Amino acid sequence: RKEVEQDPGPFNVPEGATVAFNCTYSNSASQSFFWYRQDCRKEPKLLMSVYSSGNEDGRFTAQLNRASQYISLLIRDSKLSDSATYLCVGKEGSQGNLIFGKGTKLSVKP
Amino acid sequence: EPEVTQTPSHQVTQMGQEVILRCVPISNHLYFYWYRQILGQKVEFLVSFYNNEISEKSEIFDDQFSVERPDGSNFTLKIRSTKLEDSAMYFCASTWDGGGPQHFGDGTRLSIL
Numbered sequence: 001r002k003e004v005e006q007d008p009g010p011f012n013v014p015e016g017a018t019v020a021f022n023c024t025y026s027n028s029a030s031q032s033f034f035w036y037r038q039d040c041r042k043e044p045k046l047l048m049s050v051y052s053s054g055n056e057d058g059r060f061t062a063q064l065n066r067a068s069q070y071i072s073l074l075i076r077d078s079k080l081s082d083s084a085t086y087l088c089v090g091k092e093g094s095q096g097n098l099i100f101g102k103g104t105k106l107s108v109k110p
Numbered sequence: 111e112p113e114v115t116q117t118p119s120h121q122v123t124q125m126g127q128e129v130i131l132r133c134v135p136i137s138n139h140l141y142f143y144w145y146r147q148i149l150g151q152k153v154e155f156l157v158s159f160y161n162n163e164i165s166e167k168s169e170i171f172d173d174q175f176s177v178e179r180p181d182g183s184n185f186t187l188k189i190r191s192t193k194l195e196d197s198a199m200y201f202c203a204s205t206w207d208g209g210g211p212q213h214f215g216d217g218t219r220l221s222i223l
Contacts, residue, residue, distance in 0.1 A: 097155035
C-alpha cells in the first residue's frame with residue numbers, strides 16, 4: 001500500500017521560531033515529492049518541490065533522502081501567515097496521481 | 111496568474127440524485143485530475159485524464175463516477191446516484207507535462223442530504 005506518513009501536530013510555535021516537519025513514504029517507486037500548504041477549508045497550494053540535493057526558497061528549505069525514504073521541510077523565522085496545514089505529497093510515475101499525507105498543522109502565535 | 115476554476119463552490123443534493131461538478135483547467139495544461147477530501151481526512155486521488163481518456167483511477171472511482179471533457183475548456187466529474195458518503199470537497203487539478211506539480215482549483219463542497 002502506498003502511504004505518506006506525517007506527524008499530525010499541531011505544532012504551536014512563537015513568531016520567529018524555526019520549525020521542522022518530517023515525512024516518510026512507503027513506496028520507493030515514487031519519483032517526485034512536493035510540499036503543499038492547505039488553509040482551513042481551502043485548496044492545497046504548492047509550496048515547493050523537493051529535490052535530493054535539497055532546495056531552498058526564502059525561509060523554506062526542503063530535503064529528500066531517498067535511501068531513508070524521508071522528506072523534511074524547515075521553516076525559519078516563522079510568521080503568523082505561515083499558520084496552515086503542511087501536506088507532504090508524493091507522485092507516482094510520469095503522469096501519476098498525487099499521494100497525500102494527512103498533513104501537519106502549524107500554528108504560529110504572536 | 112492562470113488559475114483552475116471550479117463551479118459551483120457549494121452543491122447540496124438529495125441522496126440518489128446525479129450531480130455534475132465542473133472545472134476549467136489552466137488553458138495550456140494537458141493533464142487533468144480529480145481529488146476529494148472528506149472533512150478532517152486527507153486528500154485522496156480519484157482519477158487522472160489525458161488525451162481524452164482516463165489514464166489512471168483509484169478504487170474510489172467506481173461505476174457511479176465518470177469524467178468528461180466535453181469541449182476544449184471544461185472538465186467535468188459526474189456522480190450518478192449519490193450516497194451520503196460522497197459528501198466531501200472535490201478538487202480539480204491540472205498540469206502541463208504530467209511530471210510537474212499540479213495546480214488545484216478552490217474546490218466544490220458537495221453535501222448529500
